[in-house]
Amino acid sequence: MTPRPLSLGLKLRWQLFNLMSRIAERSHALTEAPPAPEAAKPSLWVFVSTIGELHATAPFLNALIELAAADGQEIVLLTDRDGYAESYRSLHPSAHVVRVTGSQFQAEALAATLRPTLFVIAEIPCWPSDAPCRLPFGFLYEAKRLGAGTALINGWLYGYPTSCRADAIERKLFQRDWLRLIDVVCAQNERVANTLRDAGANLVHITGNIKFDALETLPRAFENTRSPRLLQSIQSSGRPTVVAGCVTEADERDLVLAAFEPLAVAVPRALLVLAPRHPENPKVMQALGKRLNASGLPFVRRAEHGDQALDDDVKVLVLDTMGELRDFYALASIAHVGRDHNILEPLAYACPVSVRPGWNSTYPSFPVYEMTRDGGLLIESDDPTTLETLWQSLLTDSGRRKQQTDRMRSLLEHAQGATERTWSAMRSVFPITREHG
Template sequence: MNRTLYTLLFHLGLPLVALRLAWRAWRAPAYARRIGERFAFGLPTLAPGGIWVHAVSVGESIAAAPMIRALLERHPDLPITITCMTPTGSERIRALFGDRVQHCYLPYDLPWAAARFLARARPRLAVIMETELWPNHIHQCAVRGIPVVLANARLSERSARGYARFHKLTAPMLAELSWIAVQTEAEAQRFRALGARPECVGVTGSIKFDLRIDPALLDRAAALHRQWNAEDRPVWIAASTHAGEDEIILAAHKTLLAQRPDALLILVPRHPERFGSMFELCRREGLATVRRSTGEAVTADTQVLVGDTMGELLFLYALADIAFVGGSLVPNGGHNLLEPAALGKPVLAGPHLFNFLEIAAQLREAGALAEVSDAGQLAAQVGGLWADPVRAATMREAGLGVLKANQGALERLLAGLSRLLS
């Protein structure tokens, strides 16, 4: 498939796109707002001549945040436009940066929509986070002489095989990229094999290792612990969970409650549309549950706190002794293991970590990550760490050591972006 055929099929598929958007709006009403932006109509006024950063959703927005902060400091004269594709990503961008940046949804990958967006933004540089590759957007940048960087790029073997099936579309698209800043050499080789220009592929490492924890966040977490009278209470978190995982997590928590009746679980579903149903599930399971969003007090009788707020995941991690990272008990590929590690938490996850193979391998080899596959193993690991503070401390230090050993990717990425800007 080449780009012309891809574009034709995209146009023919627009009714399906509309149906999918309607379905998502039914589940999460925020999808019904700002629809025009998705077709490059009704875009906000954008100051031209700056840097355009695309972060598809919440995870990429969080990963991009340190880079964007540094760009704001180093290039205060350049407007920065951040695009995303989801309402939760949009909320996160606004919460992180407010009026310091320009923001809108990225229009769908149609040539005329991409052209309208670029005519409005007129960036000097485009930075796409991780592996969000859109052939028409990239081509429209190339036509206008706008350098495009794929930053913090990752490409699993499975994804590479998928791209390889559409070589006539993928190879020209990758060849139009000015720089691919990849996380590992293995991923660099995959990009080159798919058609990226070898001189435009460089290994910078993962900027997720450059995570910095605000001391004020730790102070706020300690204050809330005191408010809960929970300084000596065992607390664990199951974060970024997906459908199919919550029942396993609640079964593990019931096992833990039989051993430690004062145990508290902080349950944080990945997607906001599941907040309400997870609260109801906890209640049906007979667990005394409160929602973070209501401000209802966590008392000695509370068994589960549902983290149903946006932008608080690091804070909720800070409240726990042990962290389980979701998207890994089901074949979703896992989520960011480094956030709890940076907070000094022993990290647990399921076996499905194909989105973070290199990071998972480093944490596992260092002794900072323990993997589980069912409720029994999860309860055994959490209970075992509560009972063995020496092992918990060892995992904590191992995780912090992995982060320290891999830092520097952000500076390497920023240096490359500066070269392209100049």
């Protein structure tokens, strides 16, 4: 593919925006980059905001990263969130993990050491400040200025308004340029694809959701996890286990605990694994600790407990680490997934799943929620008494897992295939010739 030159109008607008940014920042203090090697190395850049997007696009990204590494390229994983570096490196040990600071000049500094040949945006944002993450336009601009190919995979639109004046200016100046600088767009569905075409995107393919291809139906071996002793002790104990993942809001936390408190009386050996969405937030953890203390349920925090066997008298394990939820879902007797989050991971293990109603139709989790709900794979309740009754009945329903397995297999046969369609779209633009795994 021959790179398209940047237009004169875009160059002028970029110079103006750069001048305003320099005045606002007053220095390059926000610029971050890895230590400079002797010369810039050819690199694959991937913006993947959170561990959720990394897992959701893994079938494609893992193969692409392997291909780039085999060609002698460095791997750069960009994230705008604190706290994901350890999880990213555990999955891709040789990658440079770079936190996006918000500085418009960070991309220039990064490219001076790790020059992009291909820049991939994983799922979001499809244009400036659309999603709950921030990727400065400068990364796309710098990649195209240097002749890199650019792609958006598993694309999804949130429709968020901008959160500050600087983001509003960036979107006004560069939204159409953002889309035009992306060589190929792979969208999850027709609505997203049509919106991006109307907004100026060049080449748009409807590929489906790679998340359906990313499901692991078999648990990882304990020795390949970060908590082998802890996980093995829970499995060996045979305790009925409720795993509540991505519990974001205080009312959802209270719903889960209000349902579990009577369950712990009715089923004395029951264990709750509670994974808050933002364990890095001190206020979230303080509020959770206060609520647990009030409940009287003995609890431990995974970060403090470490990887050691769990005592039988512990009723609640607070999973306050990053990147481990999937391994605990694999042990769950029942899973509860926080509203608007990923329900496929526990369903893949044929685990009964409960959720609250009222999911946000703009979130990328919504089509999956809607499909699985309509397929009879979800239990919905916003009432703790009803939820506790359902949980208790599920613990004694031996036929439920087979029913879940059969329904899940049928759903997957219908929904899978996005990874291969994404490869086809990429090959239509880029000279990718090797076979992928």
